[in-house]
Amino acid sequence: MLAQAQSLVFPFYRQPTPGYGFECIYAVDADIRVLTSVTTDELYGDLAHSGVVIYRDFGDTLQDFNDFVSAHSSRVTFDPARKTSTANTAEIDAGFHEMGLHRENGNLPFNPDIQWFFCLEAAAVGSETTMCDGQKVLFDLSAKTRKLFESRDIKYSRRIPWSNVKRFLSVELQIPFEKITDEHLEVVNREVPGQTHRRVDQNLIHSQLIIPAVEISCFSGRKAFCNSMLGPSVNYEPPRITSENGDEISLDIWDEVKDVTSRNTYSHFWNKGDIVVIDNTRVMHGRRRLDDPSRRIFGAQSYSKWKWCRQIPA
Numbered sequence: 001m002l003a004q005a006q007s008l009v010f011p012f013y014r015q016p017t018p019g020y021g022f023e024c025i026y027a028v029d030a031d032i033r034v035l036t037s038v039t040t041d042e043l044y045g046d047l048a049h050s051g052v053v054i055y056r057d058f059g060d061t062l063q064d065f066n067d068f069v070s071a072h073s074s075r076v077t078f079d080p081a082r083k084t085s086t087a088n089t090a091e092i093d094a095g096f097h098e099m100g101l102h103r104e105n106g107n108l109p110f111n112p113d114i115q116w117f118f119c120l121e122a123a124a125v126g127s128e129t130t131m132c133d134g135q136k137v138l139f140d141l142s143a144k145t146r147k148l149f150e151s152r153d154i155k156y157s158r159r160i161p162w163s164n165v166k167r168f169l170s171v172e173l174q175i176p177f178e179k180i181t182d183e184h185l186e187v188v189n190r191e192v193p194g195q196t197h198r199r200v201d202q203n204l205i206h207s208q209l210i211i212p213a214v215e216i217s218c219f220s221g222r223k224a225f226c227n228s229m230l231g232p233s234v235n236y237e238p239p240r241i242t243s244e245n246g247d248e249i250s251l252d253i254w255d256e257v258k259d260v261t262s263r264n265t266y267s268h269f270w271n272k273g274d275i276v277v278i279d280n281t282r283v284m285h286g287r288r289r290l291d292d293p294s295r296r297i298f299g300a301q302s303y304s305k306w307k308w309c310r311q312i313p314a
């Protein structure tokens with residue numbers, strides 16, 4: 001009797017992932033949609049608390065997911081290497097290999113605040129999405145390593161095809177693709193601290209980004225080890241990653257980063273209809289080996305509606 005009365009009052013309930021504390025919210029009834037159940041303040045409050053929100057057993061369609069992303073973002077962007085599938089989302093096709101933990105677009109000059117995922121078809125086995133809370137990683141690193149990353153930025157250097165750079169700048173600067181020229185590379189070089197583009201030839205742009213490995217979460221306001229040091233480069237040349245002055249990062253430090261992040265990595269096994277929202281300024285994500293290619297996941301990236309979010313000094 002009591003359980004019934006409670007389920008009427010609470011159409012969904014929370015069960016944080018054991019050991020990791022990511023917010024996991026279950027619908028009591030599949031008629032309930034995330035789109036019509038959650039306000040921006042509630043979503044952002046959960047992100048501030050937990051870094052990740054997982055919605056399960058709700059009845060949202062792909063279009064609902066698209067609208068959900070719009071409703072809680074100031075602006076939606078795309079990964080320039082992916083094919084667009086709805087107005088705001090793109091189906092993810094990132095090969096079969098395991099994909100390392102990364103901050104979305106973490107080695108590009110513009111990083112979205114929020115990463116969104118929707119599961120249209122679940123895998124029968126494996127293929128989990130991985131998530132790692134950079135606030136916990138920072139806490140677990142040795143004092144020496146933490147101080148190193150807090151006192152020195154890291155540098156990503158690599159060459160990117162001009163067509164990919166053009167697509168990326170077209171989305172981020174909101175300028176039509178065919179209007180992007182070398183002048184826009186110069187604008188970004190001037191406006192984005194740490195970013196330097198240099199033309200190699202008609203096909204390639206050399207990109208160098210100097211950026212902190214430790215970010216301040218724009219939702220929680222706390223420091224987090226959040227970067228793309230371990231990230232994949234499915235669609236691009238892998239970057240060379242060094243200290244800001246060009247010094248190699250020692251193998252001991254790399255070993256510690258791999259060890260501490262893997263200890264703090266949660267693997268999310270998808271159910272059809274799951275929606276996952278990630279604070280991209282705090283939590284890194286990746287994927288286990290793709291064991292079932294029939295799995296279909298859609299993703300989106302966007303900026304927060306909280307204006308102060310962009311103004312927290314680094």
Ligand SMILES: [Fe+2]
Binds near residue numbers: 102103104285
């Ligand atoms: Fe990603």
